[in-house]
Amino acid sequence: MQTNKYRAGLTVLILSLLILPFALSAAGTAWVRITNLAILFVFLSLGLNIVVGFAGLLDLGYVAFYAVGAYVYALLASPHFGLHLPFWIILPIGAGLAALFGVLLGTPTLKLRGDYLAIVTLGFGEIVRIFMNNLSQPINITNGPRGITLIDPVRLGSISFGQNDQFFGLVMSGPMKYYYLLLLLLLLVIMVNLRLQNSRIGRAWEAIREDEMAARAIGINTTRIKLLAFAMGASFGGVAGGMFSAIQGFISPESFVLTESVMILSMVVLGGMGNIWGVVAGAVLLSFVPELLRYTVVPLQMNLFNRIVIDPEVIRLLLFGLALVLMMRFRPAGLWPLHARQREFDRQAATQ
Amino acid sequence: MSHLLEARSISKRFGGVRALHEVSLTIRQGEIYGLIGPNGAGKTTFFNVLTGLCPASSGTFSFAGASLNINAPHTVAQAGIARTFQNIRLFANMTALENVMVGRHLRTHAGVIGAVLRSAATRAEENAIQQRAVELLHYVGIADRANDLARNLSYGDQRRLEIARALATDPKLLALDEPAAGMNATETAALRVLIEGLRSDGLTVMLIEHDVKLVMGLCDRVAVLDYGEKIAEDVPENVQRDSKVIEAYLGA
Numbered sequence: 001m002q003t004n005k006y007r008a009g010l011t012v013l014i015l016s017l018l019i020l021p022f023a024l025s026a027a028g029t030a031w032v033r034i035t036n037l038a039i040l041f042v043f044l045s046l047g048l049n050i051v052v053g054f055a056g057l058l059d060l061g062y063v064a065f066y067a068v069g070a071y072v073y074a075l076l077a078s079p080h081f082g083l084h085l086p087f088w089i090i091l092p093i094g095a096g097l098a099a100l101f102g103v104l105l106g107t108p109t110l111k112l113r114g115d116y117l118a119i120v121t122l123g124f125g126e127i128v129r130i131f132m133n134n135l136s137q138p139i140n141i142t143n144g145p146r147g148i149t150l151i152d153p154v155r156l157g158s159i160s161f162g163q164n165d166q167f168f169g170l171v172m173s174g175p176m177k178y179y180y181l182l183l184l185l186l187l188l189v190i191m192v193n194l195r196l197q198n199s200r201i202g203r204a205w206e207a208i209r210e211d212e213m214a215a216r217a218i219g220i221n222t223t224r225i226k227l228l229a230f231a232m233g234a235s236f237g238g239v240a241g242g243m244f245s246a247i248q249g250f251i252s253p254e255s256f257v258l259t260e261s262v263m264i265l266s267m268v269v270l271g272g273m274g275n276i277w278g279v280v281a282g283a284v285l286l287s288f289v290p291e292l293l294r295y296t297v298v299p300l301q302m303n304l305f306n307r308i309v310i311d312p313e314v315i316r317l318l319l320f321g322l323a324l325v326l327m328m329r330f331r332p333a334g335l336w337p338l339h340a341r342q343r344e345f346d347r348q349a350a351t352q
Numbered sequence: 353m354s355h356l357l358e359a360r361s362i363s364k365r366f367g368g369v370r371a372l373h374e375v376s377l378t379i380r381q382g383e384i385y386g387l388i389g390p391n392g393a394g395k396t397t398f399f400n401v402l403t404g405l406c407p408a409s410s411g412t413f414s415f416a417g418a419s420l421n422i423n424a425p426h427t428v429a430q431a432g433i434a435r436t437f438q439n440i441r442l443f444a445n446m447t448a449l450e451n452v453m454v455g456r457h458l459r460t461h462a463g464v465i466g467a468v469l470r471s472a473a474t475r476a477e478e479n480a481i482q483q484r485a486v487e488l489l490h491y492v493g494i495a496d497r498a499n500d501l502a503r504n505l506s507y508g509d510q511r512r513l514e515i516a517r518a519l520a521t522d523p524k525l526l527a528l529d530e531p532a533a534g535m536n537a538t539e540t541a542a543l544r545v546l547i548e549g550l551r552s553d554g555l556t557v558m559l560i561e562h563d564v565k566l567v568m569g570l571c572d573r574v575a576v577l578d579y580g581e582k583i584a585e586d587v588p589e590n591v592q593r594d595s596k597v598i599e600a601y602l603g604a
Contacts, residue, residue, distance in 0.1 A: 192468050199467030199474075200460055200481070203446075207454045210443035217403060217437075219429030219458030219521050232464065 017183060021176040032175040036247055038287035039182040040240045045267040045283040046193050046276065047236025052265065053274035054202060055229035056209025058118045060261050061105065061125025065234040067132060067256035068101050069094035069241025071142060074251050077152040080143060087154045091242045098238025099231040101128070106230035110223055113212075125261050132253040147252025154181065154246045161246070178247055185243070189236060193276050196232070205229055206274075266320075270327060272334025281336055290316045356381045356556050357402075357420075357433075357525055362411035364394075364401055364580075371397040373580045375411075379525065384547065384557045386571035386588070388564070390600060393577040395560045396438055399529050403435045404428040416524055429458055434523035436514040438530045438560075444503035448494060448513050451502050452485035455520025488516040492546060508539040512546070526550065527558045532566055544570055568592065576600065 024031040048062045072094035076085045105124045109117055136144030153162030153174065161177045196202050204225045207215040216222050245251050263286065271282020297312040327335070357379040364372040372394045379385045387395050401408045404425040413420040421427050443451050460481055466474035489495040492512040497505055502513060511531055518526055531547070532540045540563065547570060550557055561567045567574060568588040575585040578600040584591050591597055 195468050195470055196464065199478070200457060200462045201464055201467055203450060203454045204457050206446055206450075207443050207457075210445055211441050213405065214437065214441035214443065215454070216425040217405065217429065217435055217441075218455050218517060219426045220454070221424075221426045228464065 021179045025173065025176065029173055029175055032173070032179055033247075034288070034291045036175055036178050036182055038284055039179075039186055040244055040247075041264065041267060041287045042186060042280050042283040043189055043236055043240035043243075044264045045271070045279045046189055047233045047240070048264050049233075049268050049274065049276065049279045050193070050196070050205070050236070051229050051233040052268055053279065054197065054205040054209065055226060056205075057226065057229065058114060058121070059105075059230075059233070060118045060122040060258070060265065061128070062121075062233070062237060062264055063256045063258070063261040064105070064125045064128035065098040065101055065237030066241040066244070066260070067128055067253070068098045068234075069238030070245045070251050070255070071132060071148075071241070072097055072238070073242035073245035074148040074151050075141070077246075078148055079150050080148050084152055087152075087242070087246060091239055094242040095235040095238040098241070099235040102230035102232075102234025103227050105234075106227045110226060122258065122261075125256075125258060129253050129256050132256070142253075145253060147250060147254075149250045151245050151249045151251070153249065154178070162249070175247075178243075182243065185239070189239075190276065190280070197276065201225070201228065209274075266324070270323075270335060272337040275334070275336055278334050278336030282334070285335075290320075293319065354381045355379070356416060357558075358414045359398075359402070360412050360414075362398065362401060362413070363409045364397055364406070365409045370580050372401065372408075372577075375577070375580070375582050377575050377582060377585060379556060379558060380573075382551065382554060382556055383572040384551050384559060384570055386567045386574040387558065387560045387577065388562075388567055388574060389577035393600075394580040395577055396529060397580075398577070399435060399527055399560065402428070403433060403527065426458070429521050429523075432522070432524035433527060434518035434521045434525075435527040436511075436518055436529055436531060438533065440507075440510050440514055442502040442510055442514060442517070445501060447499050448489060448502055448505060448509075448516075449482070449485055449498040451513055452488050452516050452520050453481050455488075455517040456481045456484060458521050485516075485520065488519050489513075491519070492516045493542075508535055508542070511535070511539075511543070515546070523555070525556045525558060529560050530562060531559070532561060532563045540566060 020035065021032050024035060044062070044066060047065070048059060051057050051059045051062070073087070073090050075081055076083050076090045076093070077087070078084075105121060109120050112120060132142045133145050135142040136146075142148070153160055155161065159165060159177070161181070162174050164174065165172050165177070204215070204220050207218075207220060208222055208225060212222060244255075267283040267286045268279050269282070270286060271280065272278030293316050294312050297310075297315050298308060301308050301310070331337075355378045359375060359377050362372055362375045363370075375394075375398065387398065389395055397406075400406045402413065402422070404422040404427065407422070413422060415431055415433065420431055420433075443454060446454070460477050462474045462477050486495065486498065489498050492515055494505070494509050494512050494516070497509060502510065505513060515526075515528070515531070528547070532543055535543060544566060547557060547559070559567070559571065571588055573586065574588050574591045576583050576591060576594070576597050578596075583596045583600060584594045586594070
C-alpha cells in the first residue's frame with residue numbers, strides 16, 4: 001500500500017519533470033533558462049551540504065569551487081586558448097581540480113571550527129575570485145575582469161546544445177536540451193549523495209559533526225575524513241561551474257562573488273542542513289521565488305499605480321530577509337530538517 | 353599472566369602544573385584494573401595521555417608486546433585501546449544503532465567509490481557492520497532502543513551505549529572513565545554485572561571510578577594516584593589498608 005502510493009507519486013514527479021520544459025517554454029524560453037540555473041544551484045547546494053550539513057564545517061567560500069569548474073571549462077573550450085575539448089572530458093577535469101582546491105582549502109583549516117573556519121573559507125573564496133580578476137598579466141590566463149567569451153556549448157555527436165533542433169517533429173531549443181542533460185546529472189548527483197550519506201564515510205562525517213573528539217577516540221582519522229568532505233563537496237561545485245560556463249557561453253569573475261556563497265549557504269540552511277531532499281527544496285525555492293517576483297512585481301505596480309514605486313530588487317531582498325527571520329523564529333532547523341525523516345534502518349533488524 | 357599494557361615513567365605537565373609525575377604501571381591480560389585517587393589526582397589525564405588526546409611530556413607505553421605509537425587518537429584505537437568519557441560523549445543526533453555502527457569505522461574499509469557504486473563487497477560489509485552493531489546493543493542490553501536518537505536515551509542507557517560503541521572497535525583494552533558517575537544503586541549494580549561479563553569474555557578493563565564500593569568489589573588490582581604520583585598498587589584489600597592511601601583520601 002505505502003510503496004504503491006510512493007511509486008505513484010514518484011511516477012507523477014518524473015513525468016512532470018520530463019514535460020516541464022515544454023510547459024515552461026510556452027511561458028517563454030527564459031523560464032527554461034531559469035530552471036536550468038535552479039538545477040545548477042541544486043548541484044551547488046548539495047555539494048555544500050556535504051561540507052556544512054554532513055561534516056558540520058561552515059564554508060563561506062564555496063563559490064570558489066564553482067569558479068574553478070567554470071574557468072576550467074571556459075579555458076579548455078573557447079577561442080581564448082584555441083582549445084575545444086568535449087564536455088565529457090572537461091567536466092571530470094573540472095571536478096578533479098575543484099576537489100584539489102577543496103583539499104587546498106581544507107588542509108590549513110583542519111583545526112578550525114565555527115566562526116574561525118567561516119572567516120578563513122570566506123577569505124579563500126575572495127582569493128580565488130581576485131586571482132581570476134588579475135591573472136591576465138604577465139601571461140593572460142583568465143582575461144581578467146573582461147571574462148572569457150564565446151565558450152563552446154555542449155556538443156553530443158552532431159547535436160549542439162547551442163541551437164534549436166528538431167526531434168520527431170518536436171522543436172527543442174538549446175535550453176531545453178540543457179535541461180534534460182542537467183536533469184540526468186542531477187539524478188546522478190542525488191544518487192551519489194544519498195549513497196554517501198548512508199555509508200561508512202557518511203557516518204564518519206556525521207560523527208565528526210556531532211563530536212569530533214569522540215570521533216577521534218573511536219579511531220576515525222578525522223584529518224582524512226574532513227579533507228574527503230572538502231574534496232567531495234568541491235567536486236560538485238566544479239561540475240556545476242563547468243555546466244554554468246557551457247550554458248552561459250560567457251563568464252567573468254563577477255559571477256563568483258561572496259553573495260553567491262551566501263546564497264548557496266542560505267539554500268542549504270533554509271532547506272534543512274544535512275537532509276538531501278530538504279536541501280533540494282531549499283535550492284529550488286530560493287532560485288524560483290526571486291524570479292517569480294521579478295515577473296510579477298513590476299506588472300503589478302504598473303497596473304496599480306501606473307509607475308514603479310518600489311524597485312523589484314528591493315522587494316526581493318526585503319522578502320528574503322523576512323523569510324530568513326521567520327524561518328529562524330519558527331523552523332530553526334530548516335523547512336525539512338534532518339531527523340524528521342524516517343530512519344532507513346528497519347526496526348525488525350534491531351529487535352530480531 | 354602476561355602484561356597487556358605497560359606504562360613507563362609517564363609525566364605530563366601543563367605549564368607549571370605537574371599533572372602526572374613518573375607514573376609507571378602494568379596491566380595484566382584479562383584483569384580489571386582500577387585507577388583511583390582524590391579529585392585532581394591525574395586519573396583522567398592519564399587516560400587522555402594513553403589514548404592520544406594529549407601528548408605525554410615524557411615516558412613511553414608498550415601495548416600487547418609492541419611499543420605504542422600515541423601520536424594520534426586513531427592510531428591508539430587502531431592498536432586496540434578503546435575508551436569512554438567521564439562526561440558522556442555520544443553522537444547525540446544519531447541513533448543508538450548508528451553510534452555503534454560508527455564504532456566499526458576502524459575495522460572496515462569501504463571508501464567513496466564503494467559507497468557510490470554500492471558494490472557487492474560494500475553491501476556485505478554494511479550488513480556485517482549493522483549485524484555486529486545490533487549484537488553489541490544486545491550485549492549491553494539496550495537493543496530495544498536501537499532506533500532512538502542517542503540524546504533521547506536515559507542516562508544509564510547512554511553509558512551503556514558508549515560502552516557498546518567502544519566495544520565496536522574490537523579493543524583489547526577497554527578504558528572506562530567513571531562509568532558509574534551519576535548512576536543510582538540499581539544502575540550501578542547492573543553496570544557491575546556488565547563489566548564482570550566483559551572480563552569473563554576475555555577483555556581487559558581499566559577503570560577510573562569514585563565509587564569505592566564498586567572499585568573494591570570489582571577490580572582485581574587497584575592503583576592509587578595522588579597529586580600526579582602513584583602512591584600504591586595492589587589488590588584491593590591491601591590498598592584499603594595502605595597508610596599513604598588513607599592519608600591521601602582522609603587528609604589525616
